[in-house]
Amino acid sequence: xxxxxxxxxxxxxxxxxxxxxxxxxxxxxERPLGRRVEWHHVVPxxxxxxxxVPVHPICHRTIHAIISNADxxxxxxxIQALREREDIQRFLRWIANKPPxxxxxxxxxxxx
Numbered sequence: 059x060x061x062x063x064x065x066x067x068x069x070x071x072x073x074x075x076x077x078x079x080x081x082x083x084x085x086x087x088e089r090p091l092g093r094r095v096e097w098h099h100v101v102p103x104x105x106x107x108x109x110x111v112p113v114h115p116i117c118h119r120t121i122h123a124i125i126s127n128a129d130x131x132x133x134x135x136x137i138q139a140l141r142e143r144e145d146i147q148r149f150l151r152w153i154a155n156k157p158p159x160x161x162x163x164x165x166x167x168x169x170x
Contacts, residue, residue: 085111092158105131
């Protein structure tokens with residue numbers, strides 16, 4: 059499946075996530091989803107993962123800015139394991155009261 063067909067399939071899958079789009083929630087931050095939805099492979103495709111979950115673009119970018127694909131597969135193979143990580147918890151506290159379509163630049167953490 060490619061391009062437009064894949065996007066249509068993703069939106070069809072989103073319809074099954076909740077009865078109405080207003081009830082659909084981000085798998086990471088659990089806020090309602092906005093107009094833009096991205097699909098995160100819980101275990102990256104490059105590591106053999108197939109399961110995807112709906113997330114906000116900012117949540118998706120944050121996950122990949124902080125954690126490598128190898129670590130996602132090996133150390134954080136579930137959304138719950140991701141949520142328990144300290145820097146993800148800090149992000150979740152920060153994003154909690156933002157609107158669903160909130161956007162801000164996502165930067166990789168600096169090396170200390």
